Amino acid sequence: MMKPRVLLVNPPVYDFTAYDFWLKPYGLLEIGGFLRGRAEMKLFDYLDRTRMPETARSTDKWGRGKFFSEEINKPTVFFDIKRRYHRFGLKRELFRKFLAGNGPFDFALVQTVMTYWYPGVKEAIDDIRQISPKTRIILGGVYATLCPSHAESLGADLVIKGIDLSSLCKLIGIEFDTKQPAFWQGYWQLETGVLRLSDGCPFVCTYCSVPMVYQKFTPRLQDKYFQEFELLKSKGVRNIAFYDDALLYQPDKSIVPFLNHITQTGNDINLHTPNALNVRFISPELAKLMVKSNVKTFYLGFESMSAEWQTKTGGKVNREDLANAVNNLFSAGTEPENIFAYIIVGHPDDDIQQVKESMEFAHGLGIKIMLSEYSPVPGTPDGEKCRKFVDFDEPLTHNKTAFAIRTLGEEKIQHLKSFCKELNGKK
Ligand code: SF4
Structure with a gap:
């Protein structure tokens, strides 16, 4: 029996900013793993920096870097946002050529991530529809789960909400082998x-x-992630992000056995x-084990020092x-420049969040600060509070850059960013 031909697509990103902070379409690659040996597969990842022009490929010591990008016109919904808007990722012609040269495919699985990145998803769908019209297109991931009605309007044949893949199995007509590692090949x-x-x-x-x-x-099953780690090693990766x-959480069931296993075999891959x-x-024990196992960067979820905000x-x-x-990370030997506290900005309860004081508190501990702009998530209690600022029927309005500017104002955002830069520059 002929195996179905399946195309896996990670679309380009349309946004004000985007950076390769170890971004990989993991959900999509996992489904590719489930289909290993049962389908003929190809991957097209628009955000694969190894295929981008050399000039766009500067990489830091942990394997992160800028994406190739082109400035494009802003959608009218951003008329008031004084920032440049870009399309990040491989050029559109490359995908069109790829489709023409490698198609036709029976199925195309398209990964979605941020709700406001849907224009890239639409671009990929439009090209598949035009060049490979008989291909059945399936969308899954965060945008498909959070905004299913909007995702359905983009023209896919199936939109998967959440993590139940039974509708996908049924459409493709293949039983998944969920013990397989992701499709890194x-x-x-x-x-x-x-x-x-x-x-x-x-x-x-x-x-x-x-x-x-x-x-x-x-x-997850230990055997599966041990196997996947070995697969990544065999592909020559130097950095892996969890x-x-x-x-x-429940360290004895996952992180501790994993780190013990990899240190026994002499791990030299940097973990993040x-x-x-x-x-x-x-x-103290877990900090020691992580440092010994080559965990190099620590991003800590702090968000706010305000007890009221945290409790709420x-x-x-x-x-x-x-x-x-x-303190435990320092005692274990982590360098201060490799520890970062995330602090949310633009949250609807900004009035009680004490953003500047939270930055000063984290800085006072001797670590770096990373501001993360809040993006309202439909269906969450805080997202629902933002209905006065956003039109949930138009996911572009969830954009974190635009949302923070609209709620706090450009001046306050700039002030917080400068303050963060100043603190991070201070010893
Ligand atoms: S922000 Fe809260 S709910 Fe979300 S992953 Fe972190 S601890 Fe869990």
Whole structure:
């Protein structure tokens, strides 16, 4: 029997800013893994920097860097935002040529991420429809889950909401082999990879999309991520980022056995934690193990020092938790320049958040600060508070840059950014 021909697509990004902070279309690659040996697959990742022009490829020591981009006209909804708007990713002609040369495909699976990145998804769908009209197109991921009606309007044949893949299995007519590692073979060259040891998070923060996607926290099968780590090693990656939302929760079920396993075999790959670690779980022992296992960068979810704000939004941490975690990381030998505290800006409860004081507090502990602009997530308690600022029927209005400017004003945003820069520059 002929195997179905499946195309995996990670679309380009339309936004004011975008940066390759270890970005990989992991959900899409995982589905590719489930289909391993059962379908003939090709991957087209518009955000694959190894294929971008040399001039756009400067990479920092941890494998991150800028994407190739082209300035484009802003959508009219951003008429008041005085920033340049870009399309990030490989040129459109490359995908069109790829489709013409490699098609036709039976199915195209298209990854979606931020809700306000849908123009890139639409571009990919339009090109597939034009060049390979018989291909059945399937959308999945965060935008498809949070804005299903809008996603359906883009012209796909199937929109998958959440993590239940039964409708996809039925459409493709193949039973998935979920024990397989992700489809990293789709890349001809790979410098960075990502890994997940668990799904979901036990907390329910009022601003976060994770509880909207996963109903509960579930550790993954150890054999699977051990196998996937070996696969990434064999592809020559030098940096791996964990994509877990609660990497340190129930450590004895995932992170501890994983780190023990890789240190036993002499791990020399740099590990990173871009998805905000919960500082409450960074014990002295876990800090030591992480440092010994080559975890190089620590991104800590702090958001605010205000006890009132933290309690109101879910109480995931408090300032004492941050201070203890930083102390444990320092004692384990982490360099201060590799520890970052995330602080949200533009949140609807900005009035009680004490953003500047929170920055000063984190700086006082001797670590760096990263401001993360808030993007309203439809269906979350905090997102719903923002209806007066955003039209949830138009996902472009969720854009984090535009939203922060509209709620706080350009002057305040600039002031906070300068203050952050100044603190990060100070010893
Ligand atoms: S702890 Fe982090 S991942 Fe979990 S709900 Fe809160 S913000 Fe989201």
